[in-house]
Amino acid sequence: MQMVLRSMDVVLQNNTNELLTVESFEVLRGDWGPPAPPRRGDVVEKQSSAKWLNLSTQEGVGVQGFLRIGCTKGYIDISWNMPFFDVSRRTQHVSVPPPLDYLISFNDENIDLVVMMITLVRRREASETTATR
Amino acid sequence: MPIVYRSVRVVLQNSTDDVMTVEGTEVLLGTWSAGLGLKNGESLDRQSARAIATESTVLQRGTEAYARLGSVNGYLNVHWHLPWIGDFRCDATCSSPLRQVDVQVNEDEPAAIAVLVTVTQEGTSPSAVPPGS
Numbered sequence: 001m002q003m004v005l006r007s008m009d010v011v012l013q014n015n016t017n018e019l020l021t022v023e024s025f026e027v028l029r030g031d032w033g034p035p036a037p038p039r040r041g042d043v044v045e046k047q048s049s050a051k052w053l054n055l056s057t058q059e060g061v062g063v064q065g066f067l068r069i070g071c072t073k074g075y076i077d078i079s080w081n082m083p084f085f086d087v088s089r090r091t092q093h094v095s096v097p098p099p100l101d102y103l104i105s106f107n108d109e110n111i112d113l114v115v116m117m118i119t120l121v122r123r124r125e126a127s128e129t130t131a132t133r
Numbered sequence: 134m135p136i137v138y139r140s141v142r143v144v145l146q147n148s149t150d151d152v153m154t155v156e157g158t159e160v161l162l163g164t165w166s167a168g169l170g171l172k173n174g175e176s177l178d179r180q181s182a183r184a185i186a187t188e189s190t191v192l193q194r195g196t197e198a199y200a201r202l203g204s205v206n207g208y209l210n211v212h213w214h215l216p217w218i219g220d221f222r223c224d225a226t227c228s229s230p231l232r233q234v235d236v237q238v239n240e241d242e243p244a245a246i247a248v249l250v251t252v253t254q255e256g257t258s259p260s261a262v263p264p265g266s
Binding site: 017018019021023040041043046071075 | 218
């Protein structure tokens, strides 16, 4: 088994009642890893989650890819790029349609094997932003 | 079993003393849900309810349908459209000034909408005529 040199785990937590549908995806660098690559038409049920892995086993090759996920409000676009050299230049981009919002966090305990967690949430209305004291 | 990407469940509540007969109904996008279809010539008894539903199991396709029910007091027209992306629409009209129609939409699950269409006699509000009374 080849050694994984760089990887980006993409975890999507759907904290809404939207049915999310994977509509397009691709890796520009590296390969999809286990358990399985995304498939067109896969769904992330409401209040559910999914995970995809983009990995590289080649010296000098980083990981880069994107996912485009549909819901009734529009499209959620997620992309990432982690170069092999100087992984601190890692970039990512997430966009969601206006009625929705997202939170993003990373686990980079191992800087070569990063986990990106995106939580999809409903955008808070101004009336809901009452602070808890 | 295919994934249901979009679905609309319509409950017709006939809170009048008229027997309604389906005089025209078609699905424009998608299909009838199993066991919840509607056919020309079927009837909706006085003071009764009936659930019908359409769904889409095709990626990037919503669901749309209409039903036209006749009675001694004219026609009830119901049309609904849940696009792949965009807002759900449901229009219900009665041709007779002696009948009122009320539409309540439940969008808790934006990809699986439920609609209650209540027809009442003029001068009675839907809430004043509980189902089955």
